Amino acid sequence: MGRGRKGGRGGKSRGPRTDPTVPAPADGPGRTDLIEKLDMHNERFTRYYRKQSLFADEKEFEEMLDAMRRHLPTTFRVAGSRQTAHSLNKTITDVHVPSLSDIVFEDEKLPPPVQLPWYPDGLAWQFNVPKKVLRRQPEFKKFHSFLVFETEVVMDMCAAPGSKTAQILEALHSQDTLTSSSIPSGLLVANDSDNKRTHLLIHQSARLPSPALMVTNLDASNYPVIRVPANFNTKDHASLPQSDKPEPLMFDRILCDVPCSGDGTMRKNIGIWKSWQPMDGNGLHSLQVRILQRAMRMLTKDGTGRIVYSTCSLNPVENEAVICAALNSNPAFELVDVSDKFPSLQRRPGLKTWITSTDRTAKTFFETWEDLMTSSLDDSTKARFSKTQWAPENIEELHIERCGRKREHAETDELPESKRPRIEESDDTIDEEPSIEPASTVEEEEASSEPISAIDETGPEPPVSAIEEEAPEDDLGSPSESMDTGDAEASAPAVASSSKGVKGDGTFKENPYIYLPQDHPLLQACLTRLKIIPSFPSHNVLVRNVESVHTPIRSFYLSNALVKAVITHNDYQKFRLTAAGTKVFTKQEAGKGLDAQYRVLGEGLPVVLPFVEPGAILTGSLSALRTFLESYYPLVATFEEKFREQIDESSTGSLIVRFPPEENDGVVLTHDLVLPIWKSNVSLSLMIDKKAKSALSVRLFGKDLLEGVKPPGNKREGLDQD
Secondary structure, eight states: OOSSOSSSGGGOOOOOOOOTTSOOOTTOTTOSSOOOGGGOOOHHHHHHHHSSSOSSSHHHHHHHHHHHTSOOOEEEEEOSSHHHHHHHHHHIIIIIHHHTTTOEETTEEOOOOEEOTTSGGGOEEEEOOOHHHHHHOHHHHHHHHHHHHHHTTTEEOSSSTTHHHHHHHHHHTTTOOSSOOOOOSSEEEEEOSOHHHHHHHHHHHTTSOOTTEEEEOOOGGGOOOOEEEGGGGSTTGGGSOOOSSEEEOOBSEEEEEOOOOOGGGTTTOTTHHHHOOTHHHHHHHHHHHHHHHHHHHHBOSSSOOEEEEEOSOOOTTTTHHHHHHHHHHOTTEEEOOOTTSSTTSOEEEOOSOOOEEOSTTSOOEESSHHHHHTSSSOHHHHTTOOGGGSOOTTGGGGTGGGSEEEOGGGTGGGSOGGGOOOOSOOOGGGOOOOOOOOOOSSOHHHHTTOSEEEEEOOOOSOOSEEEEEOOOSSOOOOOOGGGOOOSOOTTOOOBOOOTTOBOTTSOBOSOBOEEOOTTOHHHHHHHHHTTBOTTSOGGGEEESSOOOSSSOOOEEEEOOHHHHHHHHTSOHHHHOEEEESEEEEEEEOOOTTOOOEEEEOTTTHHHHGGGBOGGGEEEOOHHHHHHHHHOSSOBGGGSOHHHHHHHHTSOSEEEEEEEOOEEETTEEEOSOEEEEEEEOSSBEEEOSOHHHHHHHHHHHHSSOTTTTOOOOSSOGGGOOOO
């Protein structure tokens, strides 16, 4: 649970500090993102970490520094539901890797992509070739285009906001099929204090739309109490009668991916080479402790809860010191031994000894807090430090060795010698490291049924530690008043924010989310027109704008029962809800002579599909799909007769087409593909956006069939595509 973005105090972006030991980069003093390898030095950094116990000897320390000066390879993760991810991963393994395995460029053999051995199911990949290869070598150029297109749909470049949210959503939706999505009974709350990052997070999460997702924009160290009817805190809440008496919502899983100094990401954020100094971590320590302590108060008290605490910093003041402080403040918790998780991921146990620097130059150190207090430093300097920044006397009792430290310089050691990437310039557009956090100690099948889970999305690195709560003998008590929203009004709706959704005074100015009655005439007309069966959970449909003469309902969203309970029992002004559920239907302006209708959104189709009358779904072919992908608005007359007959029998408006597995003229569709289309008077349109069309085209036909096709200047017949 984080307060802001990584890599600076409180996550705020600040100008680089001038480091007299580092010359200005060749591109000028204003460029902190381009630094020559020889300039990647910071005496404060090396002095500080030579004093710590992170490395076996000086040789290993130099190995780490050398690794941190190398360019990052291109790394990507195959995302999406389990079936979708494995299907796409098979395409990479069977089609792309063989085509890249024997490539020689300028008399040098190029390494093909390789799977990261520690990542589950082989879904994470890495490769490293120069930019000129991606521009000029046909097979690598084709593969690079494939990655770029798929990134817009199901590929995850691993470090953008939303990456870890997506991975937890995948656990909740582990039983989804290739074409349809479930409605989990649980809840995933993703939080970030930076409003812009919350919207990046929402965009990333849209690859796996979920009625169980909520996104909030709050300070995690003071996260308010969420209230729900009493029985929602039980794992079988869906089958129990609900009480109107609200009580605090307790979470089963919490990921605290906290703001940090980010010095473990120098390969990516190379400006840290110039700016790093010890006070970065010292200044964040108390915030990190407060976030972890707040998470402890929000965790279920039945002894089964888990918290994962993670940073992308090497600094023990931000890692082990935080864990020790939190554990000593709440004896009901203990560290979990997760050494058996991801056995191929190289890591080291947590540190039991470290010393703390009290100045910016990393020249003044104290081995204990008592040494600082008895020193000649002035009282104002001493007051800036807390005792928790040093190792506690009872550190042996805390099992701090159960923390896991990822070794930066062991990254390439995990790959066989013949598969290690060459250290050359990699693609700037997709150069992030993979990230995974074992946010629970249960198996995936169990995770998919967990009713409540929480995540905060602020940074890219694997977790430092997992913490679990022992079954407490005494109640831990309610959170302090400053962390409580107070007694929420039962009818108070929550609010959604856009990128402009925050006023100058920090309050939201958007309309609230509102749940519609099941018999709302506009909703019922939409469901009837789209041939949605009665079992569709229309009682969980919500909107973001209040219907009036001037502002008719634009879109319908769908949530699950737990999201509804949260929204209807909490004060939106304190909750700062940015997103909830998934958008399923949206208003479509039609052409001349046609009334506006609602259509099924591409992102909402997997959720809606199980509720569509089977007879309302058309059947297409590879030939028809190719026609859709070759033109923005193909005429009905251009389609093959069998498909055209189905279109002629259908009314205008939103339609759904299922393309079954087929092999035709060397093109193979291996599984059902279900897509939304729109029928106008004389033409059709595939209702997915241009990037998704391109990705689908490249995946099936080996090229972007719309490349070179100029989009119409004005959307013909009033169509708005996703």
